[in-house]
Structure formats: C-alpha cells, structure tokens
Amino acid sequence: MPRASRPRAIARASVVPNPAKGSNTTPPARLQFRITSSTIDCSMCTLSSAPVGSSSRNCAWVASSREGRGRGMTGSVPVAATRTRYPARMATVRTRNINWREIEEAAAEQLVHAVREVREESPDENIHGAVFHAFYGDGESIRWPMVAVGTEETLAEMVDDGDDDASLRWSGPDFEYNVDPTGELDELASRVEKAAAASGDFDKWVRVYERFQKCFPKAAKLARKQLVADKAVGKAFIAVAMDEAEELVPPSLTKAQLRMHFPHYDAEEMERIRLAALPVEQRIAELLPAAVLSDFEGPLVEEYDDLLVACGAAAIPSLVSVVRGEQYPEGSLTAARILAEINITTPEAVDALYDLMRNEDADINARSWAAAALGRLERSDLILAIVPDLPAEVVTRGIHGPIGPFRDHGAHRSLDYGPLETALREYPHLEPEFEKIMTRGSTYCRLDRDEIPTAKAGLESPWGVIRNHASFSLKVRDVLK
Template sequence: MTASFDWATFERELTDALEAAIRSALLAHRDEQFYAAALGGIYREERGVISRPSLGMNSVEALNQHPLEEQPDVRWSMFDWDHLDDDWLAEAQRWEEALTAEACRERTSHWESTFQRYLMMLVRVCREVRTRLRTSGVVGPEFLVLVIDDEHHELLVRHVLTPSEVGRHFPELDVRAAEVARVAALPESERAAYFVSRLGSFSGPIDSEAAEEALRLLGQAAAPGLVARLGVEGQAWQAAKLLGEIGLADNSVTQALDTALTRLGGADQAWTARALAFLGRLDLVVDKIGRLPDDVVVTAICAPYTSFRVAPLPLNYRPLEEALERWPEAIADELKPGRGYCEISADEAAEATRGLTSRYDVVRRHAALCLEALQEQDR
C-alpha cells in the first residue's frame, strides 16, 4: 500500500460495521442489560503488523455472575466479558494488510504516527456509534462504547468519554491525576523519594512502571534513593537496573554498586553486575571472577550487547571477544538469536562492520543483525 491509504473509507466501514454488530448483539440478547461495548485487543509490532480490534460486549447479568470482589476488575476487562467477536468487520484481513503496509512504508516514526492516527480514528468511531445508538433509542445514556488498550488506557478513555463520565465510570483516573499533580509540586528530592517508594507497587494511583519512568527522567536526583535501595534484598535489582539505565557513573554510584555486588545474590546480584557494565565499569565485575558465579559475570559481559542497553557506551566488541576465550558456550547462549540485541547508532556502524570479520560466530551474527536493523531505521 502506498501513501494513498483510504482513511476516510476505512473509518466509514468501521463505523457502520461496529454499529451493525452492536445492534445485532443487543437484538440477540434482549433479556440482558448491556452496559458497554469495546474495541480492544489490538495486536501490533513496531514497524510490523497492526491488527483490527476485537469487539467485546458485557451485560450487568454477566458481570453479576462473578464474585462481588472480582467485579471491579472484570467490569472493564474486555477479555473476561461474555460476548467477544473477532469477525465483526468485513474484509478485516484486507484492511489489516493495507494499514500495516501504510505504517511500514517509511521509518519507525511513520509507523508510530500511523498507529496513533489509527487509535484516534477508533475513538471517533466509538463516539459516533454511541451517538447513533443513543439517538435511535437503541441504548440509554449510560451505555458506553470504548476503545480499550493497556498501553494507552487513560488517554483513550479520556478521549472517548466526557470528564463527568470519566469520574463516574473510571474514578481511579481522576485520583491518579490528582496524585500526579500533588507529586509534581513537591521539591525534586521529595519527588525522587516518593517515586522510589512506589517501586514494586502494582496498585495505587502511581504504579511501579510509572515510578520507573519518572525516576529515569529525574536522573541525578534519583541517585540517593536508588543507592539506598541497593541495601534492600529482593528490591535491589530494580534500583541497580535504573541506575544503569539512567547512566549515573559517578564514584558514589559505582562504589555503592561495587559494594552491593558481592553482598547480594540472585537477580539482585545479576542486575547489579549488569548496571556496572552499562556504566563502563565492567572491570569491577571482572576483578571478582572466582568470587561471583560465572553466570553473573557472563550476563554482565553480555549486557551492553542486549536490548536492555538503554544508556549505552559506544559499541565495542573487544571485551566480548576476550571473554569468549573463557566462556564461549555461556556467552553464545546469552546472545543467541531471539534474546534481543541492542540498537546501534550510525556512529557505531564502523565497529559493527569490524565485527563482521571477527573470528567468533557470536560477534559476526550480532554485528550483522545490528547493521541490518540500522539500515531498516534509515529507510
């Protein structure tokens, strides 16, 4: 598909098909009181396929079949609903292929903008269908038509519903917004301490994932709280990972990581070793060969070449090639295809090109795939 992708026709067909599918379900289940329909389950791969959404519908009767304590979670969990329809859109495969081709015809930024345009189109579709159904008297004002997506949940809910409807049906979003505003007004050091306290939390207005992102943005201000967390067994791994991703390579951070390295165990120890590698202090890990498990040393050596490489040092295969003399099988397993390789910049292409002539298969394969990905980015 070229730049002539027909967005207008796509939106019109989606709107008409969604209205028809909801009307049909309501007619087929007249004895149920439906409270929502939703488009969701949109599978996508960056620079790859973008799927059509599934259609879900749920009724008060179906919701009441679940234990009372489960109902708040089930209410907006589309794949726990009674009525799911993957075939509501005619010629779905043709539209998926056309949309994917449109998204993939240029660089990653075009794929991202195309996907965002797709989401906003689905928002308009849902709003239009809800208006049609209400205007014709098929449903009442409380019946919702939503776009549900885990990654963009709040954004889509706020675009589909009015502010008063958000407060009534998704009150947790307003609670979260108030908490975000409160924390944003705190001094930087207090903000950092707050976000560190939220690490590992999967409930409340700000969860662990949001806290991680906030700490990355805070940078240096996050260091004291993260360093202190290195002393908490079972939680140190997350602090080490963030310190490595942020790229805080000052002495206080590297000394704290070095001290924690031999004191910790399991995932805490492994991520502390990786963090030191991310910060250019692999020497502190290598110095402890014999005192650390071999797998911890190997995972640190390999870390700068994996997809976890967030704040990278320039690509350099020399340490990897030296380590392959000692741990060829373990490193080959750690960097086998499918594990996820780092992305390189144009400035690193020369080292990757040198890697193509390495005596080691692992390095040659890694270099070839990194260069291939770099070429894809430039298309």
C-alpha cells in the same frame, strides 16, 4: 452470535518488534507465567528476552490478562517498545493510499454491528459497553482489533464465579461476546501494514502504527453516537478503545465519562501534579519506596520508577543507599536497574554496584542486575577483572546488559561489542552461556542512527552471538531485510 468461551490469559500485544521476518508473531493461546506481587518471573516465558531468573512488572504478553493487569503489568518491556503518548507529531504522519477517515468509519461500523447482534440475540440483556481490544503491531505485522460487547448480566455471572466486578467491567478479553474482524477489515489493516513497511525505518513504522491506533477512540465516539441515536443502547452506554497501557481510553470518552468509569485517571493526574510540585529532595523521598518496592500500592504504580529516573543525578545517593541495603534492602535489584537507566557514572554508584555484584550472600538475580548496571555505566572492566570469582550467570548478564533490550529504557551509551569480544576471547568457556541468554526470545536492542556502523561491523565478527545480535538489531532498524 455464539457466546464464546471466556478468553483467559492472553490478548494480542502492543508494539512488539519482531526481527525474524516471516516468523509466527501471534502469541500462544496460553502462555505460562508466574506473577509474584507486581512482577512477572520472566524465566518461565519462552518469548522473553530477560535473563534466566529475572523478573519484570512489564510484559506485553501478560499485560492484557486479568491477573497481569490487576498486578500493574504493562506492555512495554522486555521488548523494545516505547510507551505511546500521542504527541503532536501524530498530526504530521503522512502515508500514501491510507484514508484514515475510512478506517475510523469502518471501525465504528464494526462496533455498531457487534452491539446490534448482541441486542438481537439477547434483547433482555442490558448492554453497558463495548471495547476495541487486542491491538497488535510487531514492527512488521499490523492486525485489526477485536470488538467485545459487555452486558450487566454476563458481568454478574463472572462476579458470581468469584471474579472482581471492577477489574472485569472493561476487560475485553473476559467479555462473553467477542467479535473477530471481517476479511474487509483485515484488508484495511494490511494496507496500513504495507504503508508502515514502506517507510523503511522502525521509528516511522511505529508512528504509522500509532496513527492507526488513534483511529479507534474516534471510532468509539462515532459508534456510540449512532447507537444512542438509534436507541439500540441507553445513554449510559460507552464505547472504549482499550490498549494494554490504557492510553487510548481517555480520547475515547468525555471527561465526565472518564471520571465516572475510570476514576483512577483523575487520581493519577492529581498525583502527578502533586509530585511535580514537591522540592526534588522530597519528591525523591516519596518516590524511592514506590519505585523499588514491588508490593507498593499507589495511583501511579506503573510510573514511579520512570518518575524517579526523571529526577536524574539528584536521585543517585538515595538509590545507592538502597543498593547498599541501608534502606529498603529488598529493593536493591530495582535500585540497580534505575541507576542504569539514569546512566550517570559516579564513584558512589559504581562502588555500590560493584559491592553488590561481588556479595556472595546476595540473591543471584540482584548480583546480575548490579553487573548489568555496571556494564551500562561503561564499567564492564570491573566485571572482566574478576571473572573467575563470579558465577557465570552474573558475568554473562553483566556483559550482555549494555547491548540487551533493557538498555533501551532510560539513557544508554553507544553500542560497543568490545566487552563481549573480550569475554569471549579470554574466557571461551563462557560462549555457551552467552549463547543461552542471547537466543532466548528477542535479545537485540534498538539502534540509534549513529550505532548502525558498529552493528554492521558486528556482522563480520568471528563470534556467532555477536553476528546474530547485530543482524537482529539491524533488521529491527530495517537496515537488513
């Protein structure tokens, strides 16, 4: 097996809906992005649905890179994917012509074969583990993951180059030895892909894809058992299925292995339990800086904002104080987003967001997020009433907010093209600006079943941006082919 050059920025992403049938869904070999603290400048990404100038700590394309993972990136947004939690429903997934046991055994054989090849080629190297990685599903295509094999010797070389041992030990994209799936494995993935497509519904497609992913932790255990029994590896060897959010890691390992190799899981669970036991006011006080400050360090760095959203109405006064700059003023943008995700309209929240949107001394990005939050709280009327007084970017991002991909995070109101139609009718000079932000990447939203009639009506709109949005959203829902 030849040693591959070390993969650098990108592995393949998790569930990333792709509405453009037949389009090339493979990420580019090298994606330009800029990371500041724990956020990504989305405006540098041609695939991003985020408005120009916005940033996110979540990106499916960047998440698997060393730099991205080290900064707390995940693979969930800005695209319309949800975090995989493998609920009990997984056991109820039924698909024709799919033998899940066959997939588990084929994956186990893939990993065993890869490890044995490395052992034969480099008998003096100490193999410490193997990783399934580069999982990919986009709402249409499903691809079989790669296998990477890690040795202590190649890890030491990377550490000598100045890289960090802890961040690379289980980073499949950075391993020297990477093995692509065979044609037979690709055919198995194609079979799953066809079964998922036959469901005719995106949510069902996701469940089939999740069931496919669930095969790989089982395969990792099967492969390790065989390799240890054959004395191809020592008992310290582990095999892991590694998706971007690392949600396949725990079921790949025993509790002892998880504590030894991924101790942060213990720390994370202990922190969740501790926070859940706190009175809600105290929990909010602890979560607030963790959620709104991008440089906050903690065991749940990817979850703090979601935990604050879960506090609901009780968190609104604290978030309002951040939006107003009374505490953690640098967190006003994130606080506006979280208010939108809680999605409870209160006079205090509306007033604070309105003032931030109008504040000419505030950052344009924060003003735009405040406008988008107002839109999501069904107060687009406040934006439309002062369009001449606002920068075009603030207006367009605010009106687009309730129908854009970020509305899929947290609670949201029903799809309504009314505010966008009003803006286009009364301020036709803004149409090119709307076209600009609604053609960069995937700017649709996930439709609830009761929103399908509204989207279908949007297909008859006189404005192309509305027709395109409706078409893309319906394709994701598999209503249009």
